[in-house]
Amino acid sequence: MAIELVPLPLPASADASKFADFGREVKGVDPGNLTDDDFKKIHDGLYKHGILLFRNANMTPEQQYLLTKKFDPQSESYGHGNNKTGETKKSILHPDLKTIPSVPQVQLIGNGTVYDHWGLAEAKLKHPSHTTFHKTVVSPEDNDKGVTRFYRWHIDAALYDLNPPRVTTLYGLTVPQGPTQVCRYDDGTGDELPVPLGTTAFVSGKTMFDILPKEYKSLAVRTKVKYAPHPYVWMAPAKAMSTGLGIESEGLELPLDELPPWEEAKIKLFPVLWKNPVTGNLHFQVHPCGAQELHIAPLPSGASLEGALYPNGAKITDLEEVRKILYKMQRPAIAPSLVYPHDWKENDFVLFHNRGVLHTVVGAFKPDQVRAFHQCNLAASDEPVGPSEEDVDAWA
Numbered sequence: 001m002a003i004e005l006v007p008l009p010l011p012a013s014a015d016a017s018k019f020a021d022f023g024r025e026v027k028g029v030d031p032g033n034l035t036d037d038d039f040k041k042i043h044d045g046l047y048k049h050g051i052l053l054f055r056n057a058n059m060t061p062e063q064q065y066l067l068t069k070k071f072d073p074q075s076e077s078y079g080h081g082n083n084k085t086g087e088t089k090k091s092i093l094h095p096d097l098k099t100i101p102s103v104p105q106v107q108l109i110g111n112g113t114v115y116d117h118w119g120l121a122e123a124k125l126k127h128p129s130h131t132t133f134h135k136t137v138v139s140p141e142d143n144d145k146g147v148t149r150f151y152r153w154h155i156d157a158a159l160y161d162l163n164p165p166r167v168t169t170l171y172g173l174t175v176p177q178g179p180t181q182v183c184r185y186d187d188g189t190g191d192e193l194p195v196p197l198g199t200t201a202f203v204s205g206k207t208m209f210d211i212l213p214k215e216y217k218s219l220a221v222r223t224k225v226k227y228a229p230h231p232y233v234w235m236a237p238a239k240a241m242s243t244g245l246g247i248e249s250e251g252l253e254l255p256l257d258e259l260p261p262w263e264e265a266k267i268k269l270f271p272v273l274w275k276n277p278v279t280g281n282l283h284f285q286v287h288p289c290g291a292q293e294l295h296i297a298p299l300p301s302g303a304s305l306e307g308a309l310y311p312n313g314a315k316i317t318d319l320e321e322v323r324k325i326l327y328k329m330q331r332p333a334i335a336p337s338l339v340y341p342h343d344w345k346e347n348d349f350v351l352f353h354n355r356g357v358l359h360t361v362v363g364a365f366k367p368d369q370v371r372a373f374h375q376c377n378l379a380a381s382d383e384p385v386g387p388s389e390e391d392v393d394a395w396a
């Protein structure tokens with residue numbers, strides 16, 4: 001049977017014109033047993049469409065790891081380093097991850113208690129909730145009515161020392177069904193999005209760039225983001241905005257001298273725009289929570305100065321200013337019409353281009369609702385590639 005790529009069903013909230021290339025269901029192939037020829041099609045399909053979904057998959061942790069690794073054969077360890085169960089206790093990621101003992105690159109994530117699971121006798125899982133991360137929270141009454149929030153828009157990446165994984169695989173083993181929830185933005189816009197219970201929401205980094213006005217495209221193509229050392233420890237005391245798209249600037253981040261030991265050479269300075277290795281498109285890939293500084297290059301010679309932002313370049317180190325600029329550029333792309341909230345079914349296997357999309361956990365479960373997913377991504381063997389000289393000339 002030939003491999004078929006079929007558009008993903010979009011919710012009524014989505015602007016279909018913005019999803020023409022985004023997301024495909026893959027039919028006619030078992031993701032656990034791909035021939036080299038099959039893999040080539042999956043590989044190129046992933047970079048073209050950002051997300052690939054395989055329904056009714058049957059994947060062992062080993063098979064999931066091997067498929068994830070196929071996208072970057074020289075990669076070895078989990079995106080945040082292996083064995084997350086026991087280490088970096090102060091990191092905000094710590095409670096969300098349980099490592100599969102036999103395949104430490106695969107993490108068990110979800111909600112409720114899971115027993116006798118791939119070498120884990122008992123794993124207590126907790127679906128991340130905005131209530132522990134956002135500055136403001138949905139009231140208990142609204143929560144009971146099914147109102148929720150985006151938890152944290154992000155790229156899967158350590159953002160310190162290790163390189164951002166090229167792809168992430170998510171495998172839904174136990175998926176509780178329940179009523180639809182309403183994801184509220186609570187940012188004064190009135191925006192809200194109906195979402196399936198426990199959805200993973202995705203937006204396209206390409207769209208995030210494409211919809212920017214000209215002067216912000218010019219800024220994006222010239223800017224690099226410097227991330228904080230140990231960003232998930234650094235941000236742990238701070239609180240997020242109600243959209244989950246970055247941190248409120250209240251000076252709560254841990255001072256750099258109170259972080260675990262770090263060195264300047266391991267700090268990450270990444271371009272705002274990452275070049276898609278198959279299509280050549282530019283994707284706006286910034287993890288807003290971890291950003292610490294913006295380094296902006298001057299306009300290239302010959303570029304129009306009209307309306308230009310930071311025409312002479314700049315190094316922005318004021319955290320509030322850094323976040324304001326990023327938010328202005330990223331917020332338009334999480335508008336309800338641009339979000340793809342995946343409606344998980346049991347045995348859905350989702351492969352996404354971690355260097356081309358942003359995603360977030362959404363929703364809230366009750367403690368007795370059991371959800372079990374396997375997640376795998378691998379710290380990449382290379383850094384993301386930024387805009388080429390031609391890209392800068394075209395957009396600056």
Ligand SMILES: [Fe+2]
Pocket residue numbers: 154155156359
């Ligand atoms: Fe993630």
